Amino acid sequence: MGSGETSFGTVGNPDIDAIRSKSAPSAFGKGDQTVTDPTYRNGHEVNADDIKCPPGYQYPSFDRIRSDLKDTLGVTLFVGKEIDVRLYKLALYDEGGHFDWHRDSTHGDDHHGTVLVALNTAWKGGALRLRHGGEETVVDLQPKVKEVDEKPQPEIRIKAVAFYTDVEHKVEPVTEGVRLVLQYDVFVSEQSSRSSTPDP
Numbered sequence: 001m002g003s004g005e006t007s008f009g010t011v012g013n014p015d016i017d018a019i020r021s022k023s024a025p026s027a028f029g030k031g032d033q034t035v036t037d038p039t040y041r042n043g044h045e046v047n048a049d050d051i052k053c054p055p056g057y058q059y060p061s062f063d064r065i066r067s068d069l070k071d072t073l074g075v076t077l078f079v080g081k082e083i084d085v086r087l088y089k090l091a092l093y094d095e096g097g098h099f100d101w102h103r104d105s106t107h108g109d110d111h112h113g114t115v116l117v118a119l120n121t122a123w124k125g126g127a128l129r130l131r132h133g134g135e136e137t138v139v140d141l142q143p144k145v146k147e148v149d150e151k152p153q154p155e156i157r158i159k160a161v162a163f164y165t166d167v168e169h170k171v172e173p174v175t176e177g178v179r180l181v182l183q184y185d186v187f188v189s190e191q192s193s194r195s196s197t198p199d200p
Contacts, residue, residue, distance in 0.1 A: 007052050008022075008052055011065065011117070011119055011120060012120045014120065014180055016121065016178050019092060020044065020092060020094075023045055024044060025043075026042075026099075027041075028041050042093075043093045043099060044091075044092040044093075045089045046090040048088055051087065065117065066085045072162075073113065073162060076162070077113055077163075081189065082188070082189035083186055083187065083188050084186075084187040085115065085184050085185070085187075086187065088183045088184060090180065090181070091181045091182075091183060093123075093180075094174065095174055095175065095176060095177070096174065098170075099171040101168050101170045102170065103168055103169075107185055110189060111186070111187050112164060113162060113185075113188070114163055114165060114186065115183070115186060116161050116181050117182040117184070118141040118142065118181050119143070119180035119181065121143070121179065122142075122177045123178055124174070124175045125173055125176065126142075126172055126174040127171075128161065128171060129169060129171075130163055130169045131167070139161045141161060143158070
């Protein structure tokens with residue numbers, strides 16, 4: 001890392017204070033404008049270009065997990081398609097943070113999916129809800145943490161969810177702790193013919 005850059009830690013042991021210090025209030029699209037409104041979306045984020053890991057750190061760094069995501073998506077949501085998975089941002093929700101029902105803004109005609117990957121922090125509340133075609137489901141992205149001191153375990157099983165860009169979703173209010181989630185965009189060279197059903 002260059003002078004003045006701060007490591008954000010790793011997926012298994014993120015540095016919450018460092019991430020928060022480099023984050024900005026989250027905005028969202030409203031018509032043809034980008035606005036901030038904490039009553040609709042209360043959170044912070046760090047753009048992908050600003051995410052830093054410890055020098056020499058390998059898997060599972062913030063970006064290296066993309067190869068595993070790509071392999072999984074190739075046999076689930078986008079079977080037989082040419083896909084590219086790109087880190088978009090890191091979203092941070094402190095206590096009281098939330099995001100009402102919305103669809104993700106697309107970043108190109110070939111942008112057809114979103115993947116969310118939870119970092120190893122402890123929180124309560126903050127459930128992810130998905131809905132499409134009259135059906136709704138709740139996804140548990142909370143990673144496992146030690147029960148005694150709430151410190152992250154040294155080895156974790158990363159939790160992730162993938163869904164199409166036309167799926168509405170919301171983040172329920174976080175009632176305790178800090179919810180940290182990486183967001184990846186999924187680009188497809190040929191649109192899948194599969195139905196747009198959430199696949200958590």
